Amino acid sequence: MQRAFHLLRRRLISSIPVLLIVIVGTFLLLEAAPGDAVDAYVLSIGGGDPALVQSLRASYGLDQSLGARLWLYLTSLARLDLGWSVTFGRPILDVILERLPNTIWLMGSALALSFGLGSILGIVAGARPGSMSDRVLSVGSLALYAVPSFWLGLVLSIVFAVQLRWLPTSGIETIASGKQGFERALDIARHLILPVGALGFIYLALFLRMMRAGMAQAWRQDFALAQRAKGLSRRRIVLRHIARNALLPLVTMLGLQAASMLGGSVVIESVFAIPGFGRLAQEAVAGRDAPLLIGIIIVSALLVILVNLLVDIAYALLDPRVGASGATT
């Protein structure tokens, strides 16, 4: 436990320069954007006169120079203050913390689904390379990978929610239902099935193919032959030795996909009306809310760092030969 904390702290400290680059980059990117937060706001209220626009700009400090705003932002960040969102009229930290759990649930479940199902199906496919089941699984999962996530989401929703009515069409939980505790958890789980499916199935192919490739490689390695020579059953070799070895790169992949999935959730959250991080980011861009977008990026970066840390720990558990520091960067 202590070692994990130590590792976490080291990771966080070493990621400070990286975060700085991200912050400055995002600031510059949004600075280059035509239109600022006030333009977006004035438009959303259907128009306003120049005096109003000017007073709004002054009240949000948008009339100051880029350097001054950047400095102000960095100094308040040093006090762990993420600032104030023009779009929401609330502290950014509040806005982010409100949405974070939804995204963690969505992303975590989708990662678990694609990793779990992907590696199991990968084992099935890789156990007998070139067999019918191998080809069907490989090509089928690729076809799923090629389907745009929004399309898959819409179709799943039409089939299972609108037509069959097995599941709710959208949202994260039943509105103002007053459900508590276990009942509420169950309700949220029901709402998450379709979006998690849409997001998870897309990434399934990545894990499946990686597992399969890893297994193919492991088969070729000498020790598999040796085991076979020892007279162990094929099933036993596959599960005990081959799969275990092939799992390692998958775990690394898990860390890499965390960031990618966060991006993918933008579209899924919009299709399923889930108030999560992806949609928040989209709103921040549309509202030219630079501090909010940076806040989101910082928190998602922390999330990615955390996932990678967990990956390292998992890696160390799976493969005692590797020290906890060497698995990923």
Next chain:
Amino acid sequence: MTVLKRLLRTPEGLAGTIMLCLLALAALLAPIIFPSDPLSIAGPALLPPFTDAAFPLGTDRLGRDVLAGLVHGARASLAVGIAAAAVAVIVGALVGTIAGFAGGLVDEALMRIVDAFQIVPSFLLALAFVSVTGASLTVVIIAIALGAWTGPARLARAEVLSIRERDYVAAARVIGMHPLEIALRQVLPHALPPVLALSSVIVASAVLIEAALSFLGLGDPNIVTWGSMIAEGRNVLRSAPFLSIIPGFGLVVTVLGVYLFSEGLSDAISARKTTN
């Protein structure tokens, strides 16, 4: 040559090659088969497929020919994918090579930048970039490349690090070649093959990212891509599903083709390696 033969001998490689050849053919011949603008309104709106010989795949919401869109879309989607992959691989390989070869502070600085790009979800980056610069084909390509160049950069750097100390590089150093020259002329060519293998994956994901951007209304409106067709068709998903299924099929064939091809290719290469 043997690689190509081996490639065509694996079922994956054969299928992938055929798929990609068909797509390339469609892309190249698009202006000849359908010389007029695929965005032009050609007939009655929402004609179902297989009902009118003039529009074998029907027409869309505004009465545009779906088949013409599909063929021209192949051209644009593949162009986006290949261009984005090319930009990403070139930039990534350059940065990776320089970082790996220079080492020290330069390496440290460049790799921190790579880290920075890597912790920002690439789709988010593309979304932000396109919405602030305005959607056009070039912008979409750059936006996709922005999120994709870090993979090749890391790979190139790793390759360089492993190659750097080899004899011919050391020899070049001894005869007094400029470090940059060594990097570009001696090291880069050797580091390239694995990076190129990665590029097929980038092509496929670029095509998908373009589709997702179009879905959010951030595609280039002056050209037809499969993504923009699916995004348009989504509005009539319930009453005219063919409008999103047909271009979606194109997308599936492309991604599948690219993957099968790269699968076959890597099999062929590794088979050659083991036999050599």
Next chain:
Amino acid sequence: MASTAMPSLLMAQEAANGGRLIVASDSEPRNLNPAIVASNGVFFISSKVIEPLAEASFEGENGLEPRLAISWEGSDDGLSATFKLREGVTWHDGTPFTSADVAFSALEVWKPLQNLGRLVFENLEAVETPDDHTAIFKFSKPTPFQLIRNALPVVSSVVARHVFEGEADIAASPANNRLVGTGPFKFTEHRPGEYYRLERNEDYWAEGLPKVDEIIFRVLPDRAAAAGALEADEIQLAAFSQVPLTDLERISKVEGIKVYSKGYEGLTYQLAVDVNHRRKELADRKVRQAIAHAIDKDFVVKTIFLGYAAPSTGIIPKNAPEFYTADVPTYDFDLDKANALLDEAGYAKDANGIRFKLRLLPAPYFTETRQFGDYLRQALSSVGIDATVVNNDSAAHQKAVYTDHDFDLAVAPTVYRNDPAISTTILVKSGTPAGVPFSNQGGYVNPRIDQLIEKANETMDVAERTELFKEFQRLVAEDLPLINVAEWGFITVARDDVRNVSNNPRWAVSNWADIALTP
């Protein structure tokens, strides 16, 4: 929270009263105070909580029916307007509603802060309150009462003085998002990204109203999601065409669902092509007329709006009968005429059949404005004008068109709000500074039109003022500073058990006191 959660079987049997209505909402306004932000997105939710002095009506005199005011009258000199206010009204927190609230709203909010009120109440000097139920508006310059009256439903949302008094910056007050009003529903909860919850106001001033216990606005940013949720009976109502037009034919056949096209007469949207007159070619009236001739309005109405729109003849829409005149120059779809006009203007086709190139910026707010952009590109190419479509998001579009004037043609959905002086004349009047959305940013200057607008602002006589606006329509149609293509209202889709839908001209943004659910 749990008390009204599940309407029991017993309650449902009692009467049409009670129940929870769930409505789709596609946006979450940042400032929910309709006294400050007079826009349909804000009204959609806030109009159930905060009421105006008068609301639009199909039957009422001058198209109005009383809300917080029971009568209104303007003086002949245009210098004062007297409102008699409703008695026995209380705010949701129990404080009585008085003329002081109206005076505060008018002077501290509508006039200085509201996007439309700044214009309408420009010359408002003071509000006298001789007693608790009389408010007399005093103007420094004559202001046509016709304009004030027509603007009432939009600009006169009354907020509570005791809630805002003493606030240094009313526009930034947190109270703008925790509304306290006099309306049939109380604002109870907002879960960002999920829903708004409004609860029945037991002490509402109208006997027996409201009918339902609770209204929930569920946030559904994706339009396809609204249709699906409606079919799955997760929501009961979707207004403002949240169910896409293309889905209406199919969904109207689904059992248990009704489609309403009434109820938007008071908030007509106009599809118009904005022209940048700084561009040499477009400054030529013949070119603008040629473009008008190149647009097939019937195609636009039939294919893009699927019939849920009407072709426009000019800058004031047909369903503003008080001002509308059909007696204006019109431009029918005629490519030969368009080509001839362009030749006449001196822009011959080159070897590739192109006369000149331009950039076209469709507003991103509606599917239809974007689709019309795609169509217009084709229509222009058929007369030899090569247009490049530039798609921007909202903020970038606003900046490019209304601040930087970085466009040649733009597609704009402008709104007609009951009187041409509220948001229509500003589209062609010269001298509007850069940065004001939905205003003349094309650099168009026509002294005759400017004079006419000025004169109408000073004319107290209703008939005379109306006549001036008819002349205004003729001048605009003749010179075409912008090209009006179509005008549309929105569509409401509701489950069969929702009653009293679409029963006034601003229905979606009215108070819904009588909306009911029949079991």
